[in-house]
Every structure is written in structure tokens, then in C-alpha cells.
Amino acid sequence: ELEKARILLSKPRGRVDIDRRYAGTALRILVVGKLLDCTIKDIENLLRSYKITDAIVKVTGQVTLDDIEDSIFESTVYKPALVVANKFDHSIARRNLKYLESYVAGKLPIIAVSCEQRQGLEKLGELLFETMSIIRIYTKEPGNREPSPKPFTLKRGSTLQDLAKSIHGEFVKDFAFARVWARRLPFSPQKVGLNFVLEDEDVVEIHTK
Structure with a gap:
């Protein structure tokens, strides 16, 4: 269909x-x-x-x-998609998983989980974000030591300007600079501008004029 x-x-x-x-x-x-x-x-x-x-x-x-x-x-x-194989804690689950992998033939990613045993659910969340090309960006206010526990979600390849727009339109207009904490950077925090490309789990602190 x-x-x-x-x-x-x-x-x-x-x-x-x-x-x-x-x-x-x-x-x-x-x-x-x-x-x-x-x-x-x-x-x-x-x-x-x-x-x-x-x-x-x-x-x-x-x-x-x-x-x-x-x-x-x-x-x-x-439309990005993946196959979630539930009830992986059952005795015949591994055999059925092999049948499923053979049927899908590598066309879609497959993850085996057990909702009852809470098995594989953390990896499921990570795979969903990866499949949908979504990144999580955490923000913190100047002066605060810890970032917000709830991230903003953006499409992979988004810039700091995209983040600023999603927070508030005035942030782009009054933008001065931002500091970014990330493991991939040679040092953190790093002072960046609006064109800086964000990646998953970056921590951003925006400063306005």
C-alpha cells in the first residue's frame, strides 16, 4: 500500500x-x-x-x-524506517530474528528488544534518532553550571542559527556569540558563530547583545 x-x-x-x-x-x-x-x-x-x-x-x-x-x-x-522485533526474551526469538533478517535482506535496520524485560530499549532510542537523522542539543544559560535536562531536537546538519530560531526568533537578531561544549572539539567550551554546525549531544550557551 x-x-x-x-x-x-x-x-x-x-x-x-x-x-x-x-x-x-x-x-x-x-x-x-x-x-x-x-x-x-x-x-x-x-x-x-x-x-x-x-x-x-x-x-x-x-x-x-x-x-x-x-x-x-x-x-x-x-520515509526512513526501521524494524523493531519485540519479545526477544522468548526461547525461539533468536531463530525468528534470523528469519526476519533474511527476509528484510539488509534493506532496513533491525533491532531486537524485549519490552517486558526492558532489553534493548535504550539502543532503540538511539537508533530512532540515527535513522531519522535527528540530533539532540542541550542548552544552558550563562552563569549556570548544568545544562537543561530536556534537549532541543534538530535535523542532522543544523547550525547554531537553526537552534537559535527554534528557541526564539529574537535570538538570531540579537545574537553576539555562543559557547559550545563537545567531545569532538579540541577544547571546550569553544566560542562559535551562527554558522557553526551542531552534532548530537552538543551543549550550547547563547549570548546576546
Whole structure:
């Protein structure tokens, strides 16, 4: 049912960008990767069947003709997912887990847990954040020794400016500098600006003008 709704659980192996142009441009297909089940001629015929005769098509990674067709409608989305195998404390759980791993064939991450025994739940939380590309950022007020116990959640790759916006819009306008505590830094705290890229479990102290 998800596939019919053009929702993918497995991350696509490639990407197709179709830039429709004015009449007279003709079709230009740039392949930076590999066509798995088609040729450039097949792509041209497919596009013309949808009355697309003037466009620049860029293919990266590994794609199929179905991927090309999906890109025409621009409605296919990728939703990160994982498989949670519960009741891992049962006697036949390990055997069933092997069957499940064989069936999934590496397309999705699998984690075995036991809700009753509280087994694997901590790793489940970590895997959820990793799968969804979410990072946790802890903040502290100037003068306080300990950060807030509740973190802000942001998408991986977010900057200090994204954090400031999520706290309050005025923080960006009145921003002076920030201090960041992180194990990866050569020294902590480190004085940084709005373009600093945050990572999971960073501790941030924002100073305003």
C-alpha cells in the first residue's frame, strides 16, 4: 500500500532531476551514475510519451526506468524506517530474528528488544534518532553550571542559527556569540558563530547583545 502511495521505506539508490525548459531546447540527458534496466533512448521515449520534449534530465547514482517515471510526477517521497522485533526474551526469538533478517535482506535496520524485560530499549532510542537523522542539543544559560535536562531536537546538519530560531526568533537578531561544549572539539567550551554546525549531544550557551 505504501508503494502505491509512492512512499518509499528504503532509501533510493539514485536521484533523477528533470528541469523542463522552453520549446526548442530538446531533450538533454546527463548520466552521472548507472542506468540499471534502460538506455538513454528508453528514457527519451518515456519522456516523449508524457509529452516532455524539452528538458534537461540529470541522473545520479543507480536508477531504473521506474525511477525516471516517478520523477516526472515528483510525488515519490522517502520515509526512513526501521524494524523493531519485540519479545526477544522468548526461547525461539533468536531463530525468528534470523528469519526476519533474511527476509528484510539488509534493506532496513533491525533491532531486537524485549519490552517486558526492558532489553534493548535504550539502543532503540538511539537508533530512532540515527535513522531519522535527528540530533539532540542541550542548552544552558550563562552563569549556570548544568545544562537543561530536556534537549532541543534538530535535523542532522543544523547550525547554531537553526537552534537559535527554534528557541526564539529574537535570538538570531540579537545574537553576539555562543559557547559550545563537545567531545569532538579540541577544547571546550569553544566560542562559535551562527554558522557553526551542531552534532548530537552538543551543549550550547547563547549570548546576546
